Amino acid sequence: MSVPEPPVLVAEDRVVLHQVAARRGVALPLPAPGASAALWGGIALGLAPGVAMLVGGRPDLPPDQAAVVEQTGGFLRMRVAGLAAAEVLARGCRLDLDEAAFTPGSVARALIAQVTVILYRPTATRFELLVPATLARSFVHFLSTAAAPFGGVVLPAERGTR
């Protein structure tokens, strides 16, 4: 018997992160700002011209090609999934999260619930948010409050560092 998917599921974990910024005049296969692409064994999220956050994977680039800065400790990844995911996020997010406007694969740096996060939509009903680690608990409060009326389920945070 399959368990029906809850309208909203919020999960939090760590993921290996590297911010990659191309040096001037160096062409790297980074996605455009707002787009994403599979790259170097992970998913690159385009943040600015020549700047991407690589989720998973490891870029192997010399310093004269790119500034590669590890950010694994800097963010927690929160996954908001379910049919009501976009509606839950709309409680704090000014961006239009309609599937036609923020299409699967889209990326944005967005102020949500007073926290600047990196927002990524892998599929229509799934969002991944990279939340600054020191603000994660406040953000979980926002997510759980917003998700509660939808029967949202918030999985306990990964406690490795706390």
Place this chain on the structure above:
Amino acid sequence: MSGFRLPEGGLVDREAALRFRFDGRDYTGFAGDTLASALLANGVTLFGRSFKYHRPRGVVTAGPEEPCALVELRRGARREPNTPATTVELFDGLVAESQNRWPSLRFDALSVAGLFAPLLAAGFYYKTFKWPAAWWEKVYEPLVRRAAGLGRVAEGPDPDRYEHIHAHCDLLVVGAGPAGLTAARMATMAGARVILAEQDALAGGGALLDRGAQGWAQAMAAALPHGVLRPRMTVVGAYGHGVFAAVERVADHLAEPGMAPRQRLHIIRARRAILATGAVERLIAFPGNDRPGVMLAGAALAYARRFGVAVAPQVAVFTTDDAGHHAALALAEAGLQVSAILDPRSESAGAEAARAAGLPVRMGWEVVATDGAQGLHGLRARRRGAAASDYVQAGALLVCGGFAPEMALAHQAGLETRWDEARQAFIPGAAREGVAAAGAARGLHGLVEAAADGARAAREALAVLGLPAGEEPPPPGPPQEVSATFPLHEVRARGPAFVDLQHDVTADDLRLAVREGYGHAEHAKRYTTHGMATDQGRVGGTAGAAVLAAARGITIPEVGIPRPRPFVRPAAWGALAGADVGLHFKPERLLPLHDWHQAHGAVFVRVGPWLRPLVYSPSGDTSWEPVLEEARNVRRAVGLCDVSSLGKIDVQGPDAATFLDRIYANTFSTLPVGRARYGLMLREDGILFDDGTTSRLAENHFLVTTTTQKADEVLAHMEWHLQTAWPELDVTLTDVADHWAQFAVAGPDAREVLRGIVDRSLSNGAFPFMAAGEAVIAGIPGRIFRISFSGELAYEVAVPAQHALAAWQAILAAGAPHGIRPYGLDALNVLRIEKGHVTGGEINGQTTPGDLGLGKMLKRRGDFVGRVLGQRPGLLAADRLQLVGIRPLDPAQRLRGGAHLRDVQGQGPSQGYVTAACMAAEGEGWIGLALLAGGHARHGETLLADSPVHGEAVPVVIGSPHRVDPENRRVRA
């Protein structure tokens, strides 16, 4: 004579009886009733008392424009004032009370104020309460506040939840009447994303008052895709660029919200908007027009058609428009007796129809007085121009002074306002910036005309959106004939004729305002309060403009109407605040080891968004004892401090050193790889901005640290200069504050503690003071810096935040034999004050490096931010406030931060102030830092630290701020 429930009709569910309570009495109504319709059905005529004169007031309208029937809802912390009973959806167990009456609604002691009405004319507050001035706070204000005003706010914290939501659409349609329903239907069929906001619980607007069109409205609403129609949602503001605010009353129609928020504020971003907000029927100013039983004709029609309630068995109508005749016909059909229809016009099609139905129509007549007490018994009317008047019996007088488009949102959206002479109304002009008005909101009359106009507006919007407009939906009925509105807004006769029922403003008040120089529409509003408060004077606005126009001898369009600002309707603070209240007003930043600190007795202090351990004190004791214990342990052995909140900025690129040379006031290009340097950053104006250490990790790779407070500002400052001033530099800035957890290991035993868990030699030769580099700490790849804020031998180790706990515990374990213990912000502060290091108290946005004794650090050659303006004479003057150390002459006396430094007799002006004070960890008594005029040259002087707030004046000696180890031997140990 009072109202009653008609035997049939209305959209209420007569099977679903609901009990409710008003002013302590129990009543019954039906599902679908409003509080107003249910009270009218129960024969209640008196709903409240007026604002100023405490005159008895009934219900005037059937909608949100209601000026009089304001009630308090619910009890305790949920009590909410000033809700129009006409908008309160009845629910079982509803408790409501009337407002602004004492001791009771039927007998109000303060209604004697009415006797003094001639003294309480416009502007009386300004004229009367001027003298004696001292009486204002003690006598007048409390008196005025008691007598005037509306409901009482709840005293307890609101137990309910509110939230905000951001919504986006192609087309926002405000109002689900015939125009709005038609526009929304066409737009959704064309594939547009549509929000149709309706303040009422039911869609239909004016169609709900027409038996034939009620079904049409239901069918149109049902045909909309799910989620398009948003009932109970009031658009309260238009903010330009397609941004609108709307309050959705999610649970106001329920006794308690349960899981749902009570209200939800929608911030809507719409590509196009159609304002189909309808029109409100207007009152005519005539003597006695505020008596309970005088109401708008359309309201009586609404009570009959929508709620199945007769407002009285016998009614009279006073109308300047055929709508009044149509209402009379409908009410007669419902079984009410119409005693007279009074119309100032000579003839009209509506009058013909009424006459044909056998109703007593008197053309060329007007109402000059009303008769009754707390209800209406009758009225006096006269042929226009005649002196003599007739008495007409009626339990309700239904007034129709034409219609005013609801155009507050149109105003806010910047649509032009035009005067329509035939309608005697201000109407909005052409669409502007994607916002258009449609239907009655554009001055059109009749359901069919409104629906056709909604279709027109939808076609225009769809054309811009690039969507194909399909066929128009069916109209709400056959076309109706409409008349012009007769230009009668006031009947001049004896007695107060009200233009604003909520605020007791009469036509005479407005004329007085004109005489006293406040005749401009905006001045008159403020002088008389006409058009203020919860209803914003909707039903009497045009009448007021007409009175002002006549008094000034100009036309109504020349007078205009006051500009309505947001909010269009009252909005609850809860909805505006949303979910970010109490402890969640702002997000909190927690250290990676927050839970560890908490588990080990940390008392936290808020520093900006951060929660930082102030002191580790499981007993909760925050006196100096535990603080000094922590600090002395650092001076004596070794301590461990979580400094992860410091800002950390990764700087990379071939131009990184050049960039830092410009952004800092000292040089970094000469810094060898593997070394750190203390840096000063100035603002453009030469004032010290921030300080911190910067380390060179590789030739083109630096790590900048900032103070906790300035972390975001410094990053923005650096980015701004990189992007605007020096775009030619190839540099990448990355905020790595959250990635790195950083701990200070400080004290004479620090090297011994770290020796066993760090993979590199920490000897002075291998890793001297101000060395920096990569290291493996307890098996974790990280970084180590030999820097010291405490003045002791110290290291700061940094590990990725996910490994913070492992590293912290390894250091504690390695330090256990040395008596290591964590120390908090207070101890950190004691140590830095003793050492004479500066922080936010001294880098306070007014001081220069020179003021703080750091002037020698500024580079002599090369430009940097703040260099030019920092050389202004005022910033170099010898008598500027300069950093000094202070201590009391008598070690037993305490110092106070903020105390002013004066000469030792306590004479003369302040010469400076104490920026930091604490008990010393090394030595006895209190010490402090201060900013003192010309302080660098005044070491050895005795002054008085005067703190009048505490009633303390302490003689202090001025000295060097560097009290502990001024030769810096310990940090190099």
